[in-house]
Structures are given as structure tokens and as C-alpha cells.
Amino acid sequence: MHYFVAFDGTRLSEEAVRRVRSMAHATDDITVATAIPDGDEEFARERGWLAEDDPFEMEAVVRSAREEALSLASAAEFDALRVGHHAPSGAIGSRLRRLVRDIDPEVVVVGSENAGHQMDAVGSVASSVIGGDSYDVLVVRHVRE
Template identity: 35%
Template sequence: MTFVVPFDGSELAAAALVRALEYGRALEEDVVAVSVVPERNRYAREKGWIADEEPFDPERIVATLRDHVRELAPEASFDAERIREFPPEDRLATYIERLVLEHDPSVVFLGSDNVGRVVTPLTSVGVHLAAEDAYDVFVVRHPSPPTVAGIDPHESFYEES
């Protein structure tokens, strides 16, 4: 079994990674963070990967995401794919899902405040990933963890939030 976390560096993706690490430690499971980086300035700016005046450098973005994963979850693996297009959210979700499935996940930890609501935005990548039935989905909607007996929170992460 592997716990896989789609990771874009956002607060909820970071919380999902930390949560996956906590459960992974308790259950002795591997954790993998995966990132898809479209090679487009606009998307990189929307994600906060680069500032408005900063040049687009996909290698640096991947390295920054990898470093962020190592900082939050040192024992987690990291895998990234660069894509040359900027697809609509549903096609972007297809790239992410393909990368997720390469790691044969038993559970995908998904940081999203949109997944599972009665009214779901069509532009949510998480909606498409959560629809897959090849794995279970653990949705992280809040940066702070729920209280779960037997799992010690990754306190340094939560103290910063």
C-alpha cells in the first residue's frame, strides 16, 4: 500500500501531505507526493509558484516543490511531471491521476475545500481525482488535524499555521 498526495504547495496540499505522513507512520505505509507542473507562466503565477515579475523556470518550480515536500515530510518520496500545455482543469486532473496511479495508491490524501460538497465546482481538480474508484480518498478540508487516537500530530507544521 502507498499513500499518495497530489501536491501543489498550497496550504491544504501541505496539510494533506502531513496528514498522510502521520497515518503512514502509524500504519507503516510509504508516502509519495506527486506534482504536475504545466509549463505556463499564468498557471505558475496563479499557484504562487512565481511572482509577477519573476521568469518562468519549470526546473526551479519542481525543485522548490520537492524541497517543500522534504521539509514537511522528510521520509516521503516525490515525483513530478512537467507538461507543455495548460489544459482545462479536467484534463489537468487526468495528468495528475495518471501520475497518482503510477504509484499504485491504496489511499489518496487530497487537500481540497471543494471535494464532496453537494454543489461541486466544475473547475476543481480534486473532484475528478475523488471520482476514481481504484483507491480510497482521504479529503483534508482544514489545515489543522482532527484528533485521532494513536496518531501524534506533526506539531511543527501545525504551530506555523
């Protein structure tokens, strides 16, 4: 089985990776993907992917995001999608959905407080990714302590 996890460094996306790790068997594939706005220092700093005093360097941000994701699921593959700093609404979700189509997983996992409640939220990454019908979807809404 192949699992795809949308990861953005939030607590719910971290929990989504942990849930997949606990469900997956040793022979299953896990792909963890994140979209990183190019040059968006605030985005990277909020997620702890860029230190307060460090200048924005995309490779360093991608490396930090990869390290965080793989610390949660060491056997996973990691994909970082670069999007424009001022990407239009829905751009991140569209890029992730294209990656999902290319990977063709059986299960897509997202961490979202609103997915399923607000499916029509404009620009919602979760609603864009879970809208496909060729895979099952697991929405993680709560962090297990």
C-alpha cells in the same frame, strides 16, 4: 501501505501532506505529486515557487516545489507532472489520476474545500482524482493550527 498526496502548494495541500506524514508508518510509502503548468509564472509565484524577479525556469520551479513538499514529508517520493500553460479544463486532474493508476496506492489524499460537496465541478482536480474506486480517499478540508 502506499499513500498518494496531490500537492499544489496551497495550505490545504500542505495539510494533506502533514496528515499523511502523521498517519504513515516508517515502512509505508508516500508519493507526493504536483502538476505544474509550463511557463505559468503567476501559478509558480502564487505558490512561492518562483521569486518575484526571477524568470520562469521549469527546473527551478520543480526544485522549489520538491523542496517545499519534502520539507513537509522528508521520506516521500516526489513527482512533478508538467502540463501545458493553457491546458484544457480537467487536464491536470487527468494527469494526476493516470499517475495514481500507475502507482496503485491504497490511499489517495487531497486537500480541497469543495471535494465531496461539489463532485461535479468542471475541471476540479480533487473530483477527478478522488473519483477512482480502487483506493480509499481522505479529503482534507481544514488546516489544523
